[in-house]
Amino acid sequence: MGFGQFLTEPEFKFIIVTHRDIFQNISQEISRFGNEYAERSSVITLDKDDMKKMGLKAGDTVVAKNTSARVVLKVESSVYEKPHPGIAFMINGPWANALVPADTGGTGVPRFKKIEVTLSRSKTEKVTPLNDLI
Amino acid sequence: MYKGPFVCTGCALLCDDIAAEIQDNRIIRVDTACRKGVSRIKGCSSPMSCMVNGKAVDIDTAIKEAAMILKSSKHPLIFGHGNCTLETQKKTIELARKIYAHIDDTSSFCQGPLIEAILNEKLPTCTLEEVRHKADVVIFWGADPSNSHPRHLSMYSYFPRGKERQRGWEEDRTAITIDIRKSDTAALCGDKFYEIPINGDSEFINALFSALSNKVPKTSFNMDPKKILELANILKKSDFGVIFAGLGMVYSLDSLEPLLRLINKLNETSKFYLIPMVGQYNMRGFDHTLFKETGYINRVYFGREKIEHGPQHSIIELINNNVVDAALIIGSDPLASLPGEIAKKLANVPLITIDPCNNLTSQRSKVTISSALSGVECAGTAIRMDGVEVTLKQIIETDRFSDEQIIKQIMGKI
Numbered sequence: 001m002g003f004g005q006f007l008t009e010p011e012f013k014f015i016i017v018t019h020r021d022i023f024q025n026i027s028q029e030i031s032r033f034g035n036e037y038a039e040r041s042s043v044i045t046l047d048k049d050d051m052k053k054m055g056l057k058a059g060d061t062v063v064a065k066n067t068s069a070r071v072v073l074k075v076e077s078s079v080y081e082k083p084h085p086g087i088a089f090m091i092n093g094p095w096a097n098a099l100v101p102a103d104t105g106g107t108g109v110p111r112f113k114k115i116e117v118t119l120s121r122s123k124t125e126k127v128t129p130l131n132d133l134i
Numbered sequence: 135m136y137k138g139p140f141v142c143t144g145c146a147l148l149c150d151d152i153a154a155e156i157q158d159n160r161i162i163r164v165d166t167a168c169r170k171g172v173s174r175i176k177g178c179s180s181p182m183s184c185m186v187n188g189k190a191v192d193i194d195t196a197i198k199e200a201a202m203i204l205k206s207s208k209h210p211l212i213f214g215h216g217n218c219t220l221e222t223q224k225k226t227i228e229l230a231r232k233i234y235a236h237i238d239d240t241s242s243f244c245q246g247p248l249i250e251a252i253l254n255e256k257l258p259t260c261t262l263e264e265v266r267h268k269a270d271v272v273i274f275w276g277a278d279p280s281n282s283h284p285r286h287l288s289m290y291s292y293f294p295r296g297k298e299r300q301r302g303w304e305e306d307r308t309a310i311t312i313d314i315r316k317s318d319t320a321a322l323c324g325d326k327f328y329e330i331p332i333n334g335d336s337e338f339i340n341a342l343f344s345a346l347s348n349k350v351p352k353t354s355f356n357m358d359p360k361k362i363l364e365l366a367n368i369l370k371k372s373d374f375g376v377i378f379a380g381l382g383m384v385y386s387l388d389s390l391e392p393l394l395r396l397i398n399k400l401n402e403t404s405k406f407y408l409i410p411m412v413g414q415y416n417m418r419g420f421d422h423t424l425f426k427e428t429g430y431i432n433r434v435y436f437g438r439e440k441i442e443h444g445p446q447h448s449i450i451e452l453i454n455n456n457v458v459d460a461a462l463i464i465g466s467d468p469l470a471s472l473p474g475e476i477a478k479k480l481a482n483v484p485l486i487t488i489d490p491c492n493n494l495t496s497q498r499s500k501v502t503i504s505s506a507l508s509g510v511e512c513a514g515t516a517i518r519m520d521g522v523e524v525t526l527k528q529i530i531e532t533d534r535f536s537d538e539q540i541i542k543q544i545m546g547k548i
C-alpha cells in the first residue's frame with residue numbers, strides 16, 4: 001500500500017451546464033440500458049486549461065461532488081474555440097441529474113442547467129454505473 | 135411494400151411525411167425521418183412486459199393490481215402523459231378526478247410557463263407553416279434544434295423555400311442564436327451568434343430593449359454594444375420574426391416579465407411571435423387538455439371539495455414533502471429525468487408504469503403494463519409544439535392494448 005493512496009486529490013469548483021445531444025437521443029430511443037446511452041450520458045467536457053491545471057487527460061475519470069450526490073464521470077476535452085474556465089458541459093441524463101439539488105425554494109423547478117459541483121481527479125474509480133444512481 | 139405518409143412521434147415536431155417499408159407486419163425501413171425518428175419508429179430493443187413485483191403476469195392481473203394500488207392510496211399521483219395521445223390524456227385526467235389524485239407532467243419543470251402564457255394569450259404565437267412561408271428572422275434562444283429537433287431547420291425554420299421566402303436561407307432568412315455555448319445550431323448562424331453568460335438572459339433582454347429604444351446597450355459581460363445595436367436593427371426591419379424558446383431561456387428567467395416586455399417592444403415596429411421548443415411529442419397536448427378542463431396546464435390536485443393548483447402540487451414538491459403514497463407513471467421516465475434525490479424518493483413509492491419500453495422507472499415499479507407504441511402500433515391525435523393538432527396513424531398491427539384502453543380498464547376496476 002503506497003503512501004500516495006492517503007493523499008486526497010485537490011478539489012476544484014465548477015458549474016455544470018447540461019445540453020441535448022442527438023446521438024444520445026438515438027441511443028435512448030433504442031435502450032436506456034445500452035452501453036452507448038451510458039457512455040454518452042456520463043461524460044463531462046472540460047476546458048483544456050482546466051484539464052491541464054487538474055492534471056487530467058481525455059479518458060481519465062473525475063469525482064463530481066456536491067450535497068446531492070457523488071458521481072464518477074469520464075473526462076473529455078472541450079472542442080469549443082472559446083475558453084470556458086470553471087464551466088463544464090454534460091449531456092442531460094441520469095448522471096447529470098444525480099447532481100441536481102432537490103431543493104427548489106418551493107418553486108417546483110430544479111436547477112437542471114446550472115449545477116454547482118467540485119471536481120477532483122480519480123485515480124482508480126470507474127464511472128458510476130446507471131443502477132447505482134437511483 | 136412502402137406505405138405512408140405517417141407521423142413521427144420522436145419529438146414535438148411531429149413530422150408528417152414519414153414513409154415506412156413494411157414486411158410481415160414489421161417495419162424494416164423508415165425514410166424521411168431523422169435518425170432519432172427512425173429509432174423511435176423502429177421500436178426499442180427492450181420492450182416492456184407486464185409484471186407484478188418482478189414476476190411476469192398476464193395483462194389482466196397487472197391491471198387488477200394497478201387498480202388495487204390506486205384504490206387503496208390516499209394521495210395518488212398521475213404523472214407523465216408527454217408520450218401519450220390526446221385521447222389517453224383525457225382518460226388519465228378523468229381517472230385523476232375519480233380517485234382524487236394529483237396530476238402533473240414534465241411541463242411542470244420545463245416549458246410550462248411559456249405554454250401557460252400562450253394559452254392565456256399573453257404571448258403571441260404562430261404555426262410552423264407560417265414560419266416556413268413567412269418568417270424572415272428566426273431566433274433560437276437557449277435552444278439547439280440541430281440536436282433536440284433535428285428536422286426543425288430543414289422542415290420549417292431556416293432552409294425551406296416558403297411562399298413568401300422563395301430565396302430561402304441564402305437571402306431571405308436570418309437565423310440568430312442566443313445561447314451560453316456555441317451549439318451546433320449556433321455554428322450554423324455564423325456571426326449571428328450571441329454568446330451570453332449563464333443566467334445572463336434577462337440582462338441581455340434589457341440590453342436589447344435599450345438598443346431597440348435607440349439607447350446604447352450596456353452589459354456587465356461587456357458584449358460589444360455595436361453587435362447588440364446591429365441585432366436590434368435586424369429585428370426592427372423584420373416582417374415576420376419568430377423566437378424559438380428553449381430550456382436554456384426558460385431556466386434562466388425567474389419570471390416571464392422581461393420576455394413579455396421584449397416581445398411587446400418588438401411588436402411596436404414589426405411582427406414577432408414565440409414558439410416553445412417542446413420536447414416530448416404531446417406534452418403540449420396534455421397542457422391544452424388539462425387547461426380546457428381546469429383552467430390550469432399542470433400541477434393540479436383533484437381534491438374532494440375543490441380543485442387545487444400551485445407549486446406545492448408539482449411533482450417535485452409533492453415528492454420533496456413526502457405527500458404521495460402511490461404513483462401511476464404513463465408515457466414518461468421520471469426516474470431518468472428528475473433530480474437524483476427526488477428520483478430516489480419516488481422509487482420508494484409503490485409505482486405503476488404504463489409504457490411500450492423498459493426504462494429506469496419501469497425497472498423500479500411494482501406493476502408494469504406494456505402498451506402499444508403510439509403513432510406506430512396505434513392511432514390517435516396529438517398537439518405539435520406550435521399548438522396545431524396532428525392525427526397519428528397506425529403503421530403496424532399489435533396485440534398490445536393502447537394506453538387509452540389500459541386506463542379505461544383500470545378505471546373499470548376501481
Ligand code: SF4
Nearest residue numbers: 142144145149168171
Ligand atoms: S424531427 Fe422529431 S418528429 Fe421529425 S423525424 Fe426527427 S424525431 Fe421525428
